[in-house]
Amino acid sequence: MNTYIDSHTHLHFKDFDDDRQAVIARAFDAGVRQIISLGTDVASSKRTLEISREYPTVFAATGIHPSEAHLAEKNAVTELEALAQSSTQVVAIGEIGLDFYWDKTHHKAQYAMFGKMLRLAEKLKLPVVIHNRSAQREMEWFFQEEQFKTVDGVMHCFAGDVIDARFYLDMGLHISFTANITYQNFSALDVVRYVPLDRLLLETDSPYIPPRQFRKQRNEPAHVVHVAEKLAEIHGKSVAEIAAITTENTRRLFRLPEVLAV
Secondary structure, eight states, X not given: OOOEEEEEEOTXXXXXXXXXXXXXXXXXXXXXXXXXXXXXXXXXXXXXXHHHHHOTTEEEEEOOOGGGGGGOOTTHXXXXXXXXXXXXXXXXXXXXXXXXXXXXXXXXXXXXXXXXXXXXXXHHTOOEEEEEESOHHHHHHHHHHTTOOOOOEEEOSOOOOHHHHHHHHHTTOEEEEOGGGGSTTOOOHHHHHHSOGGGEEEOOOBTSXXXXXXXXXXXXXXXXXXXXHHHHHHHTOOHHHHHHHHHHHHHHHTTOOOOOOO
């Protein structure tokens, strides 16, 4: 059996309250040996860390999602810093970034919080997990204006074009795709092919974006296998190769302990 890492989930969401243990067990049975679960504000970051302490295969990321930026308390960054320093289970600052699709009125707050989160990650020497929806040019402008020449982390659920991918790859970032690449109407195969295998991660973004065969159902970490299968098809590699490469990429980026063999 292949070994996988799901680099992006939200196990603290209420969608998993009734069967969280079973969800993690199903993932393990599918070969998913490590899961990174991300907070979206201070409260959910605390909950994510609690879950990671309960389940040894789960690691936490703490951060403020762009849609939550305008709601953050003044001491939010200080709280997140303390939280990130409180446990080795915290392996990243995230989910952070810009979202001009859902939030069309608080752009200034998003820019400000994104900058604070990036600088917190630099201070703590942690990678970042970046969300970008409908803000490709704005994010690239922000990085340039704020003089972030290199960033350690991943552009999650990537939705840019090849030019955008080149920009982020040149900054040293990794890129991950979700199960939307399995949909019949997915039209960015050229972007997926463009990303070098040594910069590629697997993710589900569960409970969102289930694979094509599970449309309209809750997504979960076990389904990361289907993302790997589609990536293998697109890149002309075996699933075993994609699993091994992405597992090593993810382990290295987030400084995860060695994955136990299946």
